Every structure is written in structure tokens, then in C-alpha cells.
Amino acid sequence: MTTSRAISRERTAISRDRLSVPARRALDQGVITSNTTVLDYGCGRGDDVHRFQAAGITAAGWDPHYSPEPPPSPADVVLLTYVLNVIDDLREREQTLQHAKRLARQCLVVSTRLRWDDVRGDDHVDGVVTSRSTFQALHRPREFRLWVGLITGIRPLSGGPETAYVFNSSAARLAFVHRAFTDTDDGDHGAQQHPLRQLVAHLERHGRMPAMDERPQLIADLTTEYGTLPRARRAAEQIVTPGVTIVAARRRTADLVVALAMDAFHGRPKLADLPPDVRADVRAFFGSYTKAYRTAEQLLKAAGQPEHICRSVQSARTGKITPTSLYIHIDAIHRLPAILRIYEACAQVLAGRPTDTTIIRLRYDTPAISYLSYPTFDTDPHPEQRSATDVDIGFLRVSHADHARSLNPPILHRREEFVAQDHPMRAAWSRLTAEETADGLFDRPDIIGSRTGWQKVLSQKRKR
Structure with a gap:
């Protein structure tokens, strides 16, 4: 378990032709947005920083070897991307995590190497020393998140097997959870469109009328245009496809209870911390927050039975x-x-x-x-x-x-x-399956589940 070779941490820094997986995921999942400031703590050669900057995102990097000056400053989101796993001193590893957390105003994104990564070398501490004299700690996903929670004092959320999100505010955490479990595009509301078109899009997306704290400008525009919201709704219902709002309401209700059930692991959140559209969902579909949360708790319990x-x-x-x-x-x-x-x-x-x-x-x-x-x-x-x-x-x-x-x-x-019934390729794929079934390609289900067996069946078919 020991090694006599000196460890060279700076050699773990690699050049990338795209964003690292944790950085890209944080961007895709809305943890990082165009309005977010980013600090890449332990940025290596700084490729993630450069790509964020090229995309118009305010980003800075700090690295003890490649970019030691100026000292790191706080940012909305701090990336600790594959940094902890190159530190073989356990106490230093803890201190690095704690320091990075103090720099994160909204969220700390922590990623590490996993036990199943293809990293080989001599055993050392909780990882290996590679042939290049670099160290890599190798973790299991659950144990890694438990450790991050223990050191930071905040239970992290999962951004993937190798990534943990440590949110410094319950509001930021809840916004992430509800984005993650909502099958609705709540991006650009089409503010340049006529208010009636915006209302139609909202009804089709949410299955309910918008709330004042959710879409104040749209409410004001509709009131100006139609006098009252009921009149505006009647006008919109002439355009909305029948049944669409019912389906949307059911989907939003399910999304709500799933997200509330998942955040129950952190304790019951305050209603005021929920995103405005989620508060509107609670009022529209459950009447009260207590009823919505009770439903989520019941489903969470049932999921274990x-x-x-x-x-x-x-x-x-x-x-x-x-x-x-x-x-x-x-x-x-x-x-x-x-x-x-x-x-x-x-x-x-x-x-x-x-x-x-x-x-x-x-x-x-x-x-x-x-x-x-x-x-x-x-x-x-x-x-x-x-x-x-x-x-x-x-x-x-x-x-x-x-x-x-x-x-x-x-x-x-x-x-x-x-796939879903309305998947655009479902019909074409079904036709192919029917043709292959008629050709007898699926007559041997015991062997076609692997490449060798499937090739054997295809070979026999060609010989006929």
C-alpha cells in the first residue's frame, strides 16, 4: 500500500477539446446559466474556463501550479472538477473541499474518479499511483457523496455517479430538484409574442392559468388587452387543442409530487423557497402545500413496498x-x-x-x-x-x-x-421488427441477445 515515488499532481491536468463532463452536465442541468459566475477551483490548464468565457459566461480559474495568481475569489458556482482525487493527503483533501465550499455562493460542484474507471497503478492510501507518478483516489458513488456531506455539513444532490452538488441555499436546491423532475420546457416564454399566444403556450405547458408571482408581466398585458383574466382564458380556449390542458395538468401534478418526494430526503422545504411556478402548481392542483407534501410522502413510502x-x-x-x-x-x-x-x-x-x-x-x-x-x-x-x-x-x-x-x-x-407511443421513429422501427420476425431472425431468443449469437443467426440466414 506504500510507494516510494514522488507524486506529481500537475501531471494530472489534461488538455480538453470540449467541456469536462461535470462542467457540461452542470450547464445542461441549469446549475450554471448565462447569469452565473463560475470559479474553476483547481482548473489545471484552464480549458473549461476558456470555453465558458467563449460562451459569454463570467468564469475564472485558479490552480496552485498553472494559475496561482490572483488568489481565488467567491463565485455563484464553484467547480471542483477531478481535484480531490489527485490529493493523497486525506487532511488536505478535506481542507480543499471546505475551502471550495466557502467560495461557492450558490452551489459547489464536486467530481471524482470512480472505482470502475480504468486507472491502474500501485496501491496507495485510497487509490493508486500511476506509471506517470500521479495519484488517483478511486471512490464508490454512495460513499463519495456521504463523505462530501460529512465534510461540508450539507447533504449533496447527485449530478451523476461521479458528481455531487452542494447547494448553499434551499431555494437553489429546490429549483434544481424541480427542474430535474419536470418534463416541461420552461425556458423562453416567447415574451415577444402577443399576450394571447403566450397564454396559450402557458396553458399547454402547465395545464393552468399563470399566477401573478409567476408571470406578472403577462398578467398585466392580458388584463390590459381583455379587461379580465376570465375573458382572456375564454379567448385562449378557442385556440388550445381540446384535452391538451388536462394532459398537461396531470403531467405537472406528477412532476410536482416526484420532486417533493425527492427533496423529502432534506426535510420538508418551506413553501416560500419553492420556485414561483411550483407554488402555482401547488395551489392549482392540490389547494394546499400540506396536501401536496403529504401526497409526495405517501408515494415515497409506497415506492419502498x-x-x-x-x-x-x-x-x-x-x-x-x-x-x-x-x-x-x-x-x-x-x-x-x-x-x-x-x-x-x-x-x-x-x-x-x-x-x-x-x-x-x-x-x-x-x-x-x-x-x-x-x-x-x-x-x-x-x-x-x-x-x-x-x-x-x-x-x-x-x-x-x-x-x-x-x-x-x-x-x-x-x-x-x-420508447413512447408518439416517438417519431416508432412506426418505422415496428415495421422493421415485423419484417425481421417474418424472416425468422427472432426465432432463437436464447442466443440473439449478444453479438456472437446475433451474427450467427444472420450468417445462417444468408446461407439459406
Whole structure:
């Protein structure tokens, strides 16, 4: 477990031709926005900083070797990207995390290397010393988040298996949670459009009228244009497709209880800390915050009871059901009943959802979730599985299998079974499946689930 070689931390800094995974994810998940100031603490060669600056985001970097001056200053979001894992002194590692947290006004983004990363070397402390005399600590997702929470005093949220978000305010945390579990585009409201068009878009998106604290300018414009909000609504209802608002209301209700259930791990938040649109959802769909939160708590409890999961899987209208599991494309996860979404979200709390997830497997014979990666799902009729991350919720264990170099990786067939009914390619994929079924390509389900078996069936078919 010891090494006599000197460790050169600066050698871990690499040049990137794109944003690092944690930085890109923080941007995609709305933790970093165009109005956010960013500090990359331990920025290495500064590639993330340069790319943020090129995108118009105020960003600065500090690194003890490459950019030691000026000293780091506080920012809205502080990135601690693959820094802690290069520090072999455990006390220094803790101090670095604490210092980075003090610099973060809104959120600290912490990322590390994982046990299943392809990093080899001589054992040292809780990691390895590589052939380049660099150190890499290797962590398990759950243990890493627990440690971050212990040192910072704040329970972090998952940004992925290797990333933890430490929010310094409950309002910022709640905004992130509700974005993460809401299947609604709440970006540009089209403020340049006529107020009636804006109202129609809001009704179709939210399933309810806008609230004053949510869209004050739109309310004012509608009142000026139509005299009263009921008149404006009647005008909008002449344009809105029948039934759309009902579907939107159901979706928003489910989104709300899922997000509240997930934030229950942090204790009951204050209503005032909820984003304005979420407060409006509470009033419109539940009448009171107490009723909304009680519903979320009940569903969270039910998600831990196998009989409820089993019944919900059997009633699901989207995804492929097998004797043990429900498989569903990640883009369709919001189509599942709220209890199943909470069930999957519990795995996110434990391990984080990998960014390259394509298919999610929800087991109902045992409490476990799997995140499966098929990079060519959209383009390959029979995509190969690149990796699988299995989360055993019952035993709090996470395992990972990498098939990138495998000579016989798993193969996926019948892609239409995993996506939503309105997926644009579902009909075409169904036709292909019908043709391949008629050709007898699926007659040997015992062997076609892997590359070797599938190639064997195709070879035999060509010889006929």
C-alpha cells in the first residue's frame, strides 16, 4: 500500500477539446446559466474556463501550479472538477473541499474518479499511483457523496455517479430538484409574442392559468388587452387543442409530487423557497402545500413496498415489461406513473444517473435499477450495449460493467418497445421488427441477445 515515488499532481491536468463532463452536465442541468459566475477551483490548464468565457459566461480559474495568481475569489458556482482525487493527503483533501465550499455562493460542484474507471497503478492510501507518478483516489458513488456531506455539513444532490452538488441555499436546491423532475420546457416564454399566444403556450405547458408571482408581466398585458383574466382564458380556449390542458395538468401534478418526494430526503422545504411556478402548481392542483407534501410522502413510502411497484409496472403504458423488469427509454421516463419515477429517483439519490444512459431497467422482483448505455440506439437497428450500472437499492450497492472492449457485448432488438407511443421513429422501427420476425431472425431468443449469437443467426440466414 506504500510507494516510494514522488507524486506529481500537475501531471494530472489534461488538455480538453470540449467541456469536462461535470462542467457540461452542470450547464445542461441549469446549475450554471448565462447569469452565473463560475470559479474553476483547481482548473489545471484552464480549458473549461476558456470555453465558458467563449460562451459569454463570467468564469475564472485558479490552480496552485498553472494559475496561482490572483488568489481565488467567491463565485455563484464553484467547480471542483477531478481535484480531490489527485490529493493523497486525506487532511488536505478535506481542507480543499471546505475551502471550495466557502467560495461557492450558490452551489459547489464536486467530481471524482470512480472505482470502475480504468486507472491502474500501485496501491496507495485510497487509490493508486500511476506509471506517470500521479495519484488517483478511486471512490464508490454512495460513499463519495456521504463523505462530501460529512465534510461540508450539507447533504449533496447527485449530478451523476461521479458528481455531487452542494447547494448553499434551499431555494437553489429546490429549483434544481424541480427542474430535474419536470418534463416541461420552461425556458423562453416567447415574451415577444402577443399576450394571447403566450397564454396559450402557458396553458399547454402547465395545464393552468399563470399566477401573478409567476408571470406578472403577462398578467398585466392580458388584463390590459381583455379587461379580465376570465375573458382572456375564454379567448385562449378557442385556440388550445381540446384535452391538451388536462394532459398537461396531470403531467405537472406528477412532476410536482416526484420532486417533493425527492427533496423529502432534506426535510420538508418551506413553501416560500419553492420556485414561483411550483407554488402555482401547488395551489392549482392540490389547494394546499400540506396536501401536496403529504401526497409526495405517501408515494415515497409506497415506492419502498414491492407490491406497489409490481402493480404500477403492470399498469404502465410505456416500456417493455418482462417477468422481472420494466425497460424504458430515458426520454420516456416521465410517462411512467409517479411512484415508478420516484422508485427510479431513489437510485439516483444512491448512485446518480450516468450521463450516457439510454435505457433504464426497473426491476420489480427485487429493489434494483439498472442504467444501460446504447450509444447508437437512434441509428443502429440492433445497438450494442456499451455499459451497465446496476444499483441495488435494498443493499445500497452499486456495480458497473463496461462492454466497450468486449468481443461479445449484449445486443438490443425491437427498439420500438422501449420508447413512447408518439416517438417519431416508432412506426418505422415496428415495421422493421415485423419484417425481421417474418424472416425468422427472432426465432432463437436464447442466443440473439449478444453479438456472437446475433451474427450467427444472420450468417445462417444468408446461407439459406
